[in-house]
Amino acid sequence: MQFTSTHYACPSCGAYQKFSAITGKLTCEFCTAQTEIPTSSEIVETIDFKETLLSIRNTPIPIDSRDTSCQKCGASFAFKPHSISTNCPYCDVPAIIECLQEIKPKSIIPFSITRKDARSRFKKWVASRWFAPNAFKKYLNDNKILLGYYLPHWTYDTDTTSQYRGERGDKYYVTVTKTVVEDGREKQVQVQESRIRWTSVSGTVYVDFNDVIVGASPTISRSILDSLEPWEIPKLLPFDDKYLSGFEAEEYTTGLDEGFTLAKDKMSPTIRNKIKRDIGGDEQRISSTNTQYNNKKFKNALFPIWTASFKWNKKEYNYAINAQTGKIVGERPYSIVKIAFAVMGAGTIITAGVYYQEIMAYFMG
Ligand SMILES: [Zn+2]
Numbered sequence: 001m002q003f004t005s006t007h008y009a010c011p012s013c014g015a016y017q018k019f020s021a022i023t024g025k026l027t028c029e030f031c032t033a034q035t036e037i038p039t040s041s042e043i044v045e046t047i048d049f050k051e052t053l054l055s056i057r058n059t060p061i062p063i064d065s066r067d068t069s070c071q072k073c074g075a076s077f078a079f080k081p082h083s084i085s086t087n088c089p090y091c092d093v094p095a096i097i098e099c100l101q102e103i104k105p106k107s108i109i110p111f112s113i114t115r116k117d118a119r120s121r122f123k124k125w126v127a128s129r130w131f132a133p134n135a136f137k138k139y140l141n142d143n144k145i146l147l148g149y150y151l152p153h154w155t156y157d158t159d160t161t162s163q164y165r166g167e168r169g170d171k172y173y174v175t176v177t178k179t180v181v182e183d184g185r186e187k188q189v190q191v192q193e194s195r196i197r198w199t200s201v202s203g204t205v206y207v208d209f210n211d212v213i214v215g216a217s218p219t220i221s222r223s224i225l226d227s228l229e230p231w232e233i234p235k236l237l238p239f240d241d242k243y244l245s246g247f248e249a250e251e252y253t254t255g256l257d258e259g260f261t262l263a264k265d266k267m268s269p270t271i272r273n274k275i276k277r278d279i280g281g282d283e284q285r286i287s288s289t290n291t292q293y294n295n296k297k298f299k300n301a302l303f304p305i306w307t308a309s310f311k312w313n314k315k316e317y318n319y320a321i322n323a324q325t326g327k328i329v330g331e332r333p334y335s336i337v338k339i340a341f342a343v344m345g346a347g348t349i350i351t352a353g354v355y356y357q358e359i360m361a362y363f364m365g
């Protein structure tokens with residue numbers, strides 16, 4: 001499908017402006033003219049889940065191709081699947097299209113970490129990894145390794161009520177007689193041993209959740225997305241596509257309902273802990289839980305992420321930086337040669353200790 005893309009022209013030289021993570025404004029790379037992005041007084045609202053679900057189709061709209069022509073140089077090119085913002089591959093002019101999914105993003109955390117800053121943080125992080133292969137360190141000198149993405153996320157609020165059944169374990173002590181050998185002679189002694197007395201219990205616990213975050217894009221693995229948390233949700237701003245200018249941006253591919261199923265998995269440990277505290281005693285067993293999720297609300301937000309991927313020994317390693325807080329996560333490649341040398345040279349306990357964790361991390365995958 002053909003879409004008309006837009007870009008923000010520079011009001012002073014006629015070139016184009018991109019969002020700057022330094023100034024928080026649209027900035028021209030040619031004449032440095034800046035344009036303020038008006039901060040809307042609109043409050044970032046949470047939206048009712050049930051009502052929304054009734055008004056939309058259940059699964060996200062599949063849109064295979066998103067073709068556009070550059071507003072500056074006229075060249076035709078295609079957006080990546082689910083992308084709503086990119087730069088012209090020929091002249092680098094930003095190209096932004098409207099969101100096509102039924103639920104539009106209502107809020108955004110703008111980039112506050114620049115590409116330069118992200119790269120130096122990334123380099124420092126890799127340098128502290130002794131087993132990283134040299135090829136990896138060299139690759140970091142390439143300026144294009146980092147891609148700035150706004151990735152869609154659902155944040156869910158819900159009040160939960162959970163009925164549970166289980167057992168409470170209380171410790172008690174018994175005195176038992178044991179035979180020991182002392183000075184070659186058998187002897188009877190009395191010792192204290194602990195036992196657990198189990199009692200059937202049942203009850204109800206209430207937990208209110210705010211902003212349970214679920215990534216809604218397949219561009220970065222879910223485990224990396226989860227590790228990028230926490231996000232500072234109070235700093236969400238009302239959505240404006242000016243923040244996207246110059247960056248890649250995507251809309252959701254994980255539906256609202258599907259996302260909530262994933263959110264349940266994230267809430268479950270908190271509910272279980274609350275149940276265990278409610279049961280009390282020294283040990284707890286939970287045999288069944290039935291949770292109702294009431295008052296469900298959500299936000300559809302875009303979060304800023306720097307990503308990089310590195311191919312080494314036929315395997316791809318992915319990295320990401322939370323571009324709000326600077327937190328880095330990723331899988332790291334290990335040089336087997338370096339590990340072998342470390343193991344051979346691990347003559348002292350100190351050396352072994354230093355590398356132990358890295359070696360274990362390697363073998364544990
Ligand atoms: Zn300009």
Ligand SMILES: [Zn+2]
Nearest residue numbers: 070073088091
């Ligand atoms: Zn162009």
